[in-house]
Amino acid sequence: METRELRYFIAVAEELHFGKAAQRLGIAQPPLSRAIHQLERRLGAALLERTSRTVTLTEAGSVLLREARAALDAIEAAERRTRRAALTATGHAGVVLATKAGAAGELLAKLLDTYAAEPDAVTVDLLLCGIGEQERVLRDGRADVALLHLPFDSTAGFDTEELRTEGQVVILPARHPLTVRPHVQMAEVTKLPGLPVPRWPGRDGTYPDGPGPQVREHAQLLQLIALGRACWIAPESCRAQLRDDLAAVPVLDAPMVTTVIAWPPHSRSRAVAGLVQAATRL
Template identity: 45%
Template structure:
C-alpha cells in the first residue's frame, strides 16, 4: 500500500464517481479502478459497491475513509511544517543575553519576534557573561548570543547591534552623585563593585583598562556575575560601578547614574551565532533585531 492508494480512494469516496475522481486526480479512469481494486484486495474488504448507475461506500469504506482523511491530512500538515521550519518560520530559538542588554534590547526583541514569527518558540537565558554565552553557542544550547566582544572563535559570526556609552552607578547619597558628569580620576579612591574577573568578564577587563589609563588600579570590593546583583550592591552603599548605559533601565531605588567622560568611552554589543550551523530561524531573528536598533 502506498499513499497514492489512499489519495485515490479518498477522491473516489468523496466524489462517488470514478470519472469525476479521475479528472480530479488527473489520471485515466481504468488505472484508477485498478488501483482501488488492488487496495481492496490488500485490505481483504470491499470499500465500495459499484453499479452501472452509482458508486456507494460500504460501512467498511465509510470507516476507512475517516481514517484515510486523518492520515492524509497529517501527512500534508507534516510537509507544511517541515517547509515552515526550513524557512525559519517555525521551530525553537534560544537567545542568551548579557545583563545590561537583558533590560533594554531583549524585551523589545522578544515582543517583535512574537509578532513577526508567531510559530517560533522563544526561550531566553539572561544575565550571562560573554564566555558562558560562547560556550553555550558552541554546545548549541543557545542559537543567538547578545554579548560584548571580542569574539575570537572563527566558527562564531558576529554583527554589531549598537555601541553603549559607559556610565557610573553610585549610591544616591554619595557625594559624587551631585555631579553632572564624572571621569575615572574622580573614582580613584572609591571601592568598586565589578563584574566577575579572572578573564570571565569583558566589563571586568574594561574596568581595569580604563582605570589603568587614569593612572591607578581599581580597588575591587566585590565581584558579581549578574548586573542586577551589581546594581543592588551599589544601592546598598558597598561601592560604585562602571556599567553600560542601558543598565540604567534597571530602575533600582537608591542608585544614581552619571555619564562617564569622555563620551567616547563605550562598549559594543554584538549578536553572535554559529554561522552555517545555525537554525534557519536565526537569520529571520537577526532581521527582526536589525529593525529594532539604529
C-alpha cells in the first residue's frame, strides 16, 4: 500500500462522505473513488459499505483505519526524528520532553536540574500538552521522551522506567463544603451537583457524551473549577501548584497513578539516554 492511498482512505473513513473527503484532500471525487476501489481489490476486502445516502465502515475498514493512522504516524515520526537527529549532531537542537501541563511539576523541576548538571547535557525543550496528548506526540515524533501517567496513558510500544506512584485528589472550588473533609469516595465525586467531570476531545477532535463541560486545556479547566462549573480528579502532586481559589481533597478509592518516563525502544539518542538515567536516579 502507498501512503497516498492510506491518506485517501483515512479521509473517507473519517468523513464518511466521498464528496467531503475529496474536498478535504483537494482532489476531485472520481479519482478518490477509483483509488478506494483499487485498494479494496488489492486487499481482497470491502472497506466501506456504500448506499445512495450513506457510507459506513466495514469491520475490515475499521481495522485498516486504525492501522493506517498508526502507519502514517510512524512515517511522520521517522521524518521528524531524522531531522532532529541531524540538527542535534551539529549542536543546533536538543531533546524534546513532552509532559502534561500542570502535572508532575516538582518531579519535572528536579529532573531538569539533575540532568542539567551532567557534563554532556544538551538543551531540554519542553512540550507542554493537554491531558492525554503527550503519548500521541511521543508516538508521532514531535517528542523524543515523555512523562506518562498510568493507568491513563498507554505505554504500549515504548520503553519505560517507573518514577513515582501516588494517590489522587479531587480539585474543587476553594469554598465548596467538601473541602473541610479529610477525604471523599469516588461515588461522592461522581454525584456532586453542578460539578461534573469535564470532557476532553478524542483523537478525532470530537467530545464524548456526558454532562461535563468541554475542555481543551489545563488553564481552561482550572477556571471552570474556580467558577463552580466542574471538578477534576488528578494526581496528589498537583496540590503544590493549585491557585488560592481551588482546593484538593484526597479520594480514597481512586486508582493509584504511576508516573513513568517513556521513549521509543529504537531510540539511539545519547541525550534521551542521559535524561532517562537522570530520572531513574531521582
